[in-house]
Amino acid sequence: MKKFILPLGICLVGIITVAVLVVAKPKPVPQPPPGDPALVQVDVAPLQPQPTALAVTVSGTVTPKREITVIAQVSGEVTAVGSGFVDGGFFASGEELMRIDDADYQAALLQAQARVAEAQQAVAEEQGLGRQAQREWRDLGDKSANDLFMRKPQLAAAKARLASAQADLKVAQLNLERTHIQVPYAGRVKETLVDVGQYVSAGTALASVYDSAIVEVRLPLTEQQAALIDLPFATPHTEASKPAVTITGTVAGQTHQWAGHLVRTQAFVDADTRMYNAVVEVAEPFAQPVPLLPGLFVEARIDGRSLEGVSVLPRRALYKRDKLLTLDDDNAIVESSVSVLHKNAEQIWVRSDLAADTLVSLEKQSLTPIGVAVDPHPVNAVQPPPVTDSDVKVDVAANSVGE
Structure with a gap:
């Protein structure tokens, strides 16, 4: 019995001791908050x-404002080319780039001139015959005259043949002029496609050229960038209000800058990227100390509007x-x-x-x-x-x- 009574007594004493400690534990007394807590x-x-004004910087590629493919309008052998008719060559406005053999067109012009002279003679003859018929009819004392007798239809036909001959003469003159290949602006040859001695037909591509007086840089702008600059959405800017643009690019390993202006935006927002496309123009790119070459990848800094x-x-x-x-x-x-x-x-x-x-x-x-x-x-x-x-x-x- 002592083996069971002694452990049980120890357990009871422990339980009573813990209960007394819990009941007798002092309760916390609430304290008032401090008057001046430390501030963070x-x-x-x-x-x-x-x-x-926040300037916007975006990247783009330089492209010519005008670029065309020169097409032959008449057929013949290329007999001569100008000094600027080489890849990368410069030419002035109206300068002859090449010449097509014009012997056939010279002959056609002479034939057209001859037909015009013949038609003019026929008109003059019919006018004379008409006046003679009028006098004869008047001498007969009859006031009404037949148009055929008065040679009015014959005169009308002669005048029509004269107009046709004059039209053929203009075509012959135009074809002769077209043997001298020219471009109506100063520019640069991008690529030549024919050379001296080659026979070309009407519609043959002769060369690819572009206008050297002005180049463009098309710049994609986000919605946020477009809000910072003065974009001409509806009407073009006046010359004084065009935002200034500084173009920066690398030519032959060295960084150079060119001055341009933002002149317009393209007619639509890109459906894939939802970007606005602004167009910057730089005048006389080849008159600069270092030319701004088409195809060059550049950065453009656009002056922002005042916010x-x-x-x-x-x-x-x-x-x-x-x-x-x-x-x-x-x-x-x-x-x-x-x-x-x-x-x-x-x-x-x-x-x-x-x-x-x-x-x-x-x-x-x-x-x-x-x-x-x-x-x-x-x-x-x-x-x-x-x-x-x-x-x-x-x-x-x-x-x-x-x-």
Whole structure:
């Protein structure tokens, strides 16, 4: 019995001891909160809206404004070519690029001139015969005369043959002129397709040429980029209001720049990419110290239009892509939505309905960890030096808008 009574007694004593400790435990006494809790210290920056122009930088390829394939309009042997009729050769407006044998067309012109002379003679004869018939009919004393006797149909037919002969003469003259191949503007030969001694037929391609007076760069713009510049959607700009564009490209291993203007947009938005296509023109590309060559891949910097109410802030102020953490009148953190115009690694450019000098928190990581709501308690704002105007001069690249 001692083996069972002693352990049982020890257990009962332990249970009684624990029960006494639980019942006799002192209860916590509520303490009043401290009068001045320690405030979280955060860096802030004020919103300073001001007029700002953001330049847009996009890439494109240089193309000629006018490029055509020269086609032979008459047949014959190529008897001569001009000095500029080589791949890459320059030519002036109206300069003869090549000549087709014109012996047949000279003969055709002489024959047409002869037919015109014959037709003119026939008209003159019919006019004389008509006047003679009129006198004869008048001498007969009859007031009504027959048109056939008065030779009116014969005169009309002679005049029609004269008009036909004159038309044939114009065609012969035109064909003779077409043996001298010309282009109505100064340009450059992209590719020659025939040479001296080769026989060509009407419709044969002779060369590919383009206008050297002006080149174009077509630039695809996103919705955000288009909002920053003055695009001529409906009507073209006047000469004074065309946005200036700086073209930058590499020629023979060295970087060069050319000045141009944004002159128009294409007639439609690209259905696949939903991009706007702006067209930049550069005048006299081959009169520059370094020519702007068609086919060159370049970057174009388009001057942006002036935007009101743009504020520049450090990049770390951005919260949830399009929000800021601002301080209200009680220095409590509040979420505020903004429109982000541009951002880079250091700064953001935003527009909003917030009042000027509104303080923006730069400490979102310490105040709002992922999954935790914004702290409504007041904070201690520490304002760093303001952002200067020099900090807002930036190019908006194609891959950085609206990220």
